[in-house]
Amino acid sequence: MSLILSRFGCLRLSLRALLAFMSLLILLTAMLSQPAHADEPSLAKEDLACQKCHDSAAIKPKITEAGESLSLHISTQAFLASRHSETSCTDCHENADGKDHGKVAVPMKSKRAYRLSYQDACTTCHKKNATDFKDSVHAHLVKAGSEKAPTCSDCHNAHTQINVKIVQPIANVPCANCHQEIFKAYSGDVHGLERVAKGKSAPLCADCHSAHKIQAASLGEGIKDNCFGCHKDAVAKHEIWLPNAGRHFQAISCPVCHAPDAQRRVNLRLVDSAGRKQIKEVLGVPQFERLAQAANTSGGSLNENELSSFLKEFNVEQSSGKAILSGRLEVRSGVQAHQLSVKEKALKDCRVCHQVGATPFQSVVLTMAGEDGRPLRHGVEKEVLNSLTAMGSMRGFYTIGSSRIKLLDYLLVLVLLGVLCVPIGHYTVHRMFKSKREQRLAERAQSASHAAKLGANDEHKV
Amino acid sequence: MQKIYIHPLPVRIWHWINAIGFLTLIATGIQVRYMDLFQLMSFRTAVVVHNYIGFVLIANYFLWFGFYLFTDKISVYLPEMNPKKYFEDAWRQIKFYGYGIFLGDENPHHPTIYHKFNPLQIMMYQIIMLLAVPIMFGSGLLLWDVKRFSAIVEFFGGVRVVDTVHVLMFIVFCGFLLMHLYLITLGPTRFAHIKAMLTGFEEKHGYSNNEP
Secondary structure (H helix, E strand, O other): OHHHHHHHHHHHHHHHHHHHHHHHHHHHHHHHHHHHHHHOOOOOHHHHHHHHHHOOOOOOOEEOOOOOEEOOOOOHHHHHHOOOOOOOHHHHOOOOOOOOOOOOOOOOOOHHHHHHHOHHHHHHHOHHHHHHHHOOHHHHHHHOOOOOOOOHHHHOOOOOOOOOOOOOOHHHOHHHHOOHHHHHHHHHOHHHHHHHHHOOOOOOHHHHHOOOOOOOOOOOOHHHHHHHHHOOOHHHHHHHHOOOHHHHHHHEOOHHHHOOOOOEEEEEEEEEOOOOOEOEOOOOOOOHHHHHHHHOOOOOOEOHHHHHHHHHHHHHHOOOOOEEEEEEEEEOOHHHHOOOOOHHHOOOOHHHOOOOOOHHHOOEEEEEEOOOOOEEEEEEOHHHHHOOHHHOOOOOOOOOOOOOOHHHHHHHHHHHHHHHHHHHHHHHHHHHOHHHHHHHHHHHHHHHHHHHHHHHHHHHHO | OEEEEOOOHHHHHHHHHHHHHHHHHHHHHHHHHOOOOOOOOOHHHHHHHHHHHHHHHHHHHHHHHHHHHOOHHHHHHOOOOOHHHHHHHHHHHHHHHHHHHHHOOOOOOOOOOOOOOOHHHHHHHHHHHHHHHHHHHHHHHHHHOOOOOHHHHHHOOOHHHHHHHHHHHHHHHHHHHHHHHHHOOOOOOOOHHHHHHHHOEEEEOOOOOOOO
């Protein structure tokens, strides 16, 4: 009987536990499902009014005065999924007049003009990015009136912009819109392939070039520093096998060796002799091309006299500090800079650079940063690299073997031949005097023996 | 035949390390500079060997410097302070090498351990050891790690200037070496000076009867 009672008691307990568990489950489900609805972004009342028309399939595109067609359709779903989901339409479109909007035609000059007019709307919130952009090569081009240079909305669609770090597939990166060839090269290089295979561990455009503070990659050292940002042990690893590794890092851009199929060249940068900073053309004072053309009397590339004359004139006009040339080896184009290979294929053969006739030294350019931040270039004759008279202007660039000064080679041969003449001449004269010398030696020996005899006789007499 | 001890052991050790070292530096230096003309070894090997030997010779230089600085043997490098006598002695030596030697005249200079160099040698070795060698080693050290010494390199006018000085010194040393190799055969016998640098003892002959 007691056994039956005890079994009944257990059953009662199990039923209670089951009921309690079921209740808890229902409660949790209710709790979890409730906030999902509460947090789901939704349009504000006034934005709903905007989207009533703008999310309608019937909305017609606007035709600009330039004849372009601008779609006015904005997907509510895409907008709510975007980073701007909590932003109200009027936060950016503050000029939209609630009464007349959509009823009275507002003229629009061009899509470009419309985008430019909205730069300030972004700046209101994205202050840091706006400051970074201000000094970028893109901003300078926009300011200079370029039709192609990107404004905020060329890269970021304000109505659909998701987290910028989510770039899948990589072709969605906005840089690819303009820099197609470079992006194509990147897609096939070691970084591009790894980005697709492994995701974010490999860099995409902005990881090296920054998103907004973009400078011309061939000016300054920014890109190299970015390489070291990920490849932190690069310097130490190079120092194991590469003599003068520090100097190599100073004077060679990474792709020179890590894009083995690229064409290379010598870039003679105009830098300030004190701070070693690349000299930039003063706004509104075009100097580089004018002086380069004035110096270039022979036409084509600058020879050593013309380069010297250019530097002289440049320094006369230069108000602050003396300009000198700082040489650097680099690849010839942005496309080639994005053809990086796996490290096993990187160049390690010193002969590629360190011998006369080495291909990277067949092309030489003089570079200065233009007022818009882009490099201004002028060809220089390759013979300048081997000239003694270019010592002053070229003092910051020297490569053993390939840029050796030819005059020193002639001097070496001359000295060796000259010095060889001395022993040969001396030895020849020595041989010519052999009989006379032997005769004198015999006479001396004879007189010595005679003196010895006399000495002996004297001793005998004594 | 009398034998005079003129080359102390530290000097002989220094000399032969220097001899082997400089020949290696010349060979590797030529390889580094003229990769397009000679390919005795890889560029990197040549650079690495050149650097190591360079440091060995810098240390060796201090062996020489220390020995002469802290012993009374420094007298071998001290020139005659009386200009008249100096020029007379030098002229006598020039006449010997330029004329007397052909007629079998006796070398006017009689070396001893405290006075082993003739006036011309004193002048030449002072220039070589106190000017050319330090410039050679100094420029070589700067070129060994251009970045580390960038401030000094810039002070001297840049890497191209420093390298040009290094190469000019290389040319000087090549010329010196050729002359040195010939002049050491002008002793009492063809190998007398070389033998002396090996044993320390120079044989003293009455007059020069050498046939180089």
